[in-house]
Amino acid sequence: MPSFAIPVARPTVHLQTAAHGPLLVVRPAHDRLNAHLAGAFRTALLDLFESGHERLVVDLSGVAFMDSSALGALVAVHKRCVAENGLFLLCDLSPAVASLFDLTRMSSVFRIYPTVTDAVATYAPNHP
Amino acid sequence: MPSFAIPVARPTVHLQTAAHGPLLVVRPAHDRLNAHLAGAFRTALLDLFESGHERLVVDLSGVAFMDSSALGALVAVHKRCVAENGLFLLCDLSPAVASLFDLTRMSSVFRIYPTVTDAVATYAPNHP
């Protein structure tokens, strides 16, 4: 039987963004954030940071599954934000994603909020 | 490499029911209605019919995929209802399920409503 294979398109990251005063809320429109996307994801977030959005909230409400490569991308952006006195918040983790953060002890490294509303209320109360 | 296999549990059908006056609305709690479930699905619906619920509304809002065996189960119950002057309505078909009905020309055989509310408003307007 001849062997055919499926050409996989280069990964493109889709981020939905919304400004709340000084905060930029970034929502990855992917139900899986994995090693296939991690490089592009990290680059896209760092690009936002470099373009002047130094207070980022990553809304993970659409993400059902995340692997350690995508977690690594978040760590890299977190480090960059901390190094330059920016802000990097996460919110709305699914049970599987929360468990990844617990297993890697990253729950205590990131500032994690239950919802976007909570994060915005804390850091941009005048811009709900 | 030794060959292990997964024992598959016997299929159990989960139907959520709600009475609206003379109508019984039945919602299969399965995102896939397929050949594995079809026999049990047909039996469960016919059991409801035999126990006196002769005006049935099947709410397919939870069903993303259906194959021809599950469709056959619906045809069997429809025939039974028609033969005994009962009522058999369907509602809330997903795009893939609607396409199955179109491809098999069953769209014109069943009475299909966009939503449960529409079906109930038509046949039990005093029992919304």
Add this chain to the structure above:
Amino acid sequence: MRATALSIPAHLGYVSLAASVVRSAAQLMNLSDAVTNRAELSVVEALDNVIEHACGNDPSRAVSLVIGALPGAMQVVIRDDGPAFDMVAAGKAAARTDTALRAATLPDSGFGLALINETTDIARYERTGGWNELRLVFFAS
């Protein structure tokens, strides 16, 4: 590049697992939802038939799928070791459901072969060395 291959026991409980592979492969190929749904329905109907009629629901027998790409299309090859049966020819012969039929005479089975025909852009059957091989092709557009 290697093809994607799946082997499942001939048991109807596994058809949804195979369907999820077809859906994932279709997503990797960026097929539209409409084409993905068509491909899923066709493969499920073919597997239902192979498992019930060719393999007699005997889970000690295996059914295999090989999923790959042709230019502008996804191909799924289904193989079983049941008795020779040409699903493509039988599907062409299958009468379309007559919707003018009265409820009492409506068929409540036998939709599968016609559905495979209607949802598949190219279907080919081959009997090779004790295997039934059904080749289903779905155009991307």
Add this chain to the structure above:
Amino acid sequence: MRATALSIPAHLGYVSLAASVVRSAAQLMNLSDAVTNRAELSVVEALDNVIEHACGNDPSRAVSLVIGALPGAMQVVIRDDGPAFDMVAAGKAAARTDTALRAATLPDSGFGLALINETTDIARYERTGGWNELRLVFFAS
């Protein structure tokens, strides 16, 4: 009863397809959501490593999975033809992330092996005839 077997090209795009097979198999076994999530994460991390480090992201190479049941458990065997590497031993040696680390020194990779260890009830590695074989077992409860 036959096992379920999957073969994919060594390309990270296919890992989500393999994950969907693991999830479907776990559902067929009536595993809880918690166990299903653990198994999915473990298999994804193992496949990420095999594809990147053992196969060098070369999609002409194949990675295979065999999924089956042990009494009260799901087993996933992952096979590749890369250089010998004992992921289980390396995982035991992998240091846990020190959360007291300052942001500047936090690692942004290297979580995988420890995760496989933490999410898997039994993990065994074997080198047999040119293959790496990783056997991952997840207890139903």
